Structure formats: C-alpha cells, structure tokens
Amino acid sequence: MNITIRQIQSFLNVAALGSFTRAAEKMHTMQPALSQQVRDLEAELGIRLFDRTTRRVELTEGGAEFRNIAAKIIEDLESAARNAHELAERKRGRVIIAAPPLLAAAIVPRAIADFRSRYPGIEVRLIDARTDQIIENVRSGQVDCGLGTFHAGEEGISATLLARDSLMVFCTSNHPLAQRQAVNWRELDGLPLITLTRDSGIRLLVEVGFETAQIRLVPAYEVGQITTALAMVEAGLGIAVLPTYAWAGAKAMKISATALTPGIARDIAMITRTGRSIAPAVSAFARFLAKYTNVSVPGGATTAGRLPSARKPARVSTRGEMNARK
Structure with a gap:
C-alpha cells in the first residue's frame, strides 16, 4: 500500500x-x-x-x-x-540524572532550579546513588545522564568534562592549619586523620598523596560518607582530606578548607550512554550542570576560612603533579 x-x-x-x-x-x-x-x-x-x-x-x-x-x-x-x-526547541521533555549524595545536594538542585526557570516545560528527576550504581543506570538507559567522578574508559560510557576538582584539607576554624593559603602534604604527618573507607575513590587519592609525601597514613577514623567526615572534623576529632565540592556540606560548620600542595586534581564529568544520541533536553541541562559545578566552591575568604576557586586547582611541576580520576 x-x-x-x-x-x-x-x-x-x-x-x-x-x-x-x-x-x-x-x-x-x-x-x-x-x-x-x-x-x-x-x-x-x-x-x-x-x-x-x-x-x-x-x-x-x-x-x-x-x-x-x-x-x-x-x-x-x-x-x-x-x-x-x-x-x-527545548520546550518540553524529561531529564533523569543520577549523582552521588553530596553532589546531588550541592550542585544538582541549584542547576535544576535555574534550568526550570529557563525551560519550564522540561521535567528533571534526580536520583542519588553510589558511583557504581550511576554507571550501571546510565549504561542500561534507566537514567539519561550521571554526574560525578569516574574511571577513564568505562565501557559503554561517554564522559563530558564539567570542571576540575582538587583535594583540600578540612579542619576546625581554630586549627593551626586553618586560614593558610596552602598546606603541604608533609604537614599532615602525625595528625589524627578522618578518612573515607577503602572502597572510596577519594580514599585512594588520599593514599597517593601520603605515599608521594613519604608519610604514613594511619586513619584515626574511617567513615563511609563525606558528610559524616565533616561532622567529625567539626567535633574536633581530626582533619580530613576531601574534594573541594565537600565545602558545600560544610558551609554552616565551623570548618576551614585549605588547598594541598602538590595538588591532586580529578575530573567532575557528566556521563551518557555511548551510541545513544543525546536528547536536546539533556544537552541543554548539561550547560547548567557545568555552570553550578564550577561555582560549587566560592573563591576568596569565607566565614570558616579561605578557599581557592574550584576552577583553579593547585598545580605543581610535572615531577610533583598528581592528577587522578576516581
């Protein structure tokens, strides 16, 4: 016919x-x-x-x-x-994004609010999940995109760089390391350290920092969540080495965050499924994610200490430079 x-x-x-x-x-x-x-x-x-x-x-x-x-x-x-x-024309559609808990709290809500004011006809759903769950959900098509730090070369996954993130030392506002412009890794030697558990990519980067500085890493406490580590820092139980975006969970706390040298930097990326065309709504939302990922850590002095801009992680010479992805 x-x-x-x-x-x-x-x-x-x-x-x-x-x-x-x-x-x-x-x-x-x-x-x-x-x-x-x-x-x-x-x-x-x-x-x-x-x-x-x-x-x-x-x-x-x-x-x-x-x-x-x-x-x-x-x-x-x-x-x-x-x-x-x-x-x-991005007048309607739907975006489902998965992100780890802290990024889901620190970045995505503000990106959604701004995005919805520009594109009110597009629905955005947020799922907070572990990194391995995010990758699997993106790969299976259960979500449109994922936000976080990921290993390079994940099968079936394409990554779009949104921002660079560097590790910082978090301590109480009255700690000797507070209010400093930068802290060398060797200055952490012997201090009570609150770390994430060994299944965390952040913990791996901290171990790299200690090993390169040739100092022993002996955790005083090991916890599973960044928010728990921050609460223990505020209680004066020790210091913690965490990514810059952790500052979003510490703004209301009496905590200082200072850059570490040599710097360890990694990528915060949006991932999508390889071989699947990116919907116009997802493409538009990615620009808002990049905007709020880059401003997730304010520059200049804060009530709890001085933080460098998240856009410019500390950099050192090739010999000392350490860049890693989760």
Whole structure:
C-alpha cells in the first residue's frame, strides 16, 4: 500500500468542505491535481470515497468510515510533529540524572532550579546513588545522564568534562592549619586523620598523596560518607582530606578548607550512554550542570576560612603533579 499524507489531506478537505474547488483553494493547489490525489487514494483503498453530482460531493459509506480513521491519523501525526518540534526547541521533555549524595545536594538542585526557570516545560528527576550504581543506570538507559567522578574508559560510557576538582584539607576554624593559603602534604604527618573507607575513590587519592609525601597514613577514623567526615572534623576529632565540592556540606560548620600542595586534581564529568544520541533536553541541562559545578566552591575568604576557586586547582611541576580520576 502506497498512501501519502497529501492524499489523505486532500480527501479530508474535500469531505469537510463538500467541494473539490474549495478544497483546492484551501490547499493552494489546482483542482485537477487535487482530484487526482483523491482518485489515487481511492485506487489504493479499492473503494469509492465520494459520490459526485453536478451540485454536491458526498461521502460514501466507506468514505465516511475512512474519514474517522484518517482524521485520527492526521491528528496523531500533527501531534507527533509538534512534540518533536517542541523537543528540538527545548520546550518540553524529561531529564533523569543520577549523582552521588553530596553532589546531588550541592550542585544538582541549584542547576535544576535555574534550568526550570529557563525551560519550564522540561521535567528533571534526580536520583542519588553510589558511583557504581550511576554507571550501571546510565549504561542500561534507566537514567539519561550521571554526574560525578569516574574511571577513564568505562565501557559503554561517554564522559563530558564539567570542571576540575582538587583535594583540600578540612579542619576546625581554630586549627593551626586553618586560614593558610596552602598546606603541604608533609604537614599532615602525625595528625589524627578522618578518612573515607577503602572502597572510596577519594580514599585512594588520599593514599597517593601520603605515599608521594613519604608519610604514613594511619586513619584515626574511617567513615563511609563525606558528610559524616565533616561532622567529625567539626567535633574536633581530626582533619580530613576531601574534594573541594565537600565545602558545600560544610558551609554552616565551623570548618576551614585549605588547598594541598602538590595538588591532586580529578575530573567532575557528566556521563551518557555511548551510541545513544543525546536528547536536546539533556544537552541543554548539561550547560547548567557545568555552570553550578564550577561555582560549587566560592573563591576568596569565607566565614570558616579561605578557599581557592574550584576552577583553579593547585598545580605543581610535572615531577610533583598528581592528577587522578576516581
């Protein structure tokens, strides 16, 4: 069967107006051409659609039945085209993003609020999850994108760099390391250290820092969440080495955060599934994620100490430089 949209539109206009002449005028075409469209449609369907007289054009029984179906087809097609256009223009759509708990709290809500003010027709859903769950959810298509720090070369995953993040030392505001411009890793030797557990990529980077500085890492406490580590720092139980974005969870605390040298930097990225085209809504949302990832750590002095900008992690010479991804 070879029925065209133009044939159906010609038929529906004749049926609605009761005239080939008026239908041709509405469609800005010549009457013979429109009549041919209807005849070709009748030939494809194998039925007569109109009874033609010198005065009127009336639908046959078969034509009346086909009109109801054809009108629905055109309505659905126009709706699909309108939806596609709105998606392309980012007027509607849906974004499902997964992020680890702290990034989900520190970055994504502000990005969503700003994004929704610009694109109110696009729904954004946030899922907070572990990094391994984020990767699996992106790979399986359960979420559109993921935010976090990831190993390079994850199978089935494409990454878009949003910002660079460096490790910092967090301590109480009255600690000897507070209010410093920078702290050398060797100055951490012998201090009570609160670390994340060994299944954390952050813990691995901390171990690299201690090993490079040739000092022993003997944790005073090991915890599973950054927020727990920050609470223990505020209680005066020790210091912690955490990523700059951890500051978002410490703003209301009496805590100082200072850059470490040599610097250990890593990428904060948005990941999507390889081989799957990125929807216009996701592409638009990525720009807002990048914006708020870059401003997640304020520059200049704070009530709890001085923090360098997250956009400019501490850098050292090639010999001492240590860049890593989770």
